[in-house]
Amino acid sequence: MDFLYEKISYLRGLADGLDVKADTKEGKLFNALMDVIEEIADGMSDIVEEQDEVNEYLDLLDEDLSTVEEELFGDMEIDEDDYDDDDYDFDFDDEDEFDEDFDDENHCGCGCEEE
Numbered sequence: 001m002d003f004l005y006e007k008i009s010y011l012r013g014l015a016d017g018l019d020v021k022a023d024t025k026e027g028k029l030f031n032a033l034m035d036v037i038e039e040i041a042d043g044m045s046d047i048v049e050e051q052d053e054v055n056e057y058l059d060l061l062d063e064d065l066s067t068v069e070e071e072l073f074g075d076m077e078i079d080e081d082d083y084d085d086d087d088y089d090f091d092f093d094d095e096d097e098f099d100e101d102f103d104d105e106n107h108c109g110c111g112c113e114e115e
Contacts (some may be wrong), residue, residue: 001047007036 012034020027 001041001048004041004044008034008041011037 014035018030020030022028022031047075
């Protein structure tokens, strides 16, 4: 993030080099823009810092999970060919089964007589 702060400093230098007075409309605009840019850079810096902390935490969790897996499964290898996604494929678009159980006299489709 240092590169971002360097660029902000460069922009401040350019604005100062224009010799725009702070009490003019242009000076107020330049100063306000620079303040906003610095706040954005500070916010981004905070986000990067927090993301680094989250990544460290995830790395620790991954190590712990590896330890747990090793304790539970040992050297057992899982053969990915034994797992078939088609065994768990449900077709929720097929409403024919529901339609057969539902009629005007028996609203719930369970076989009981509702009034």
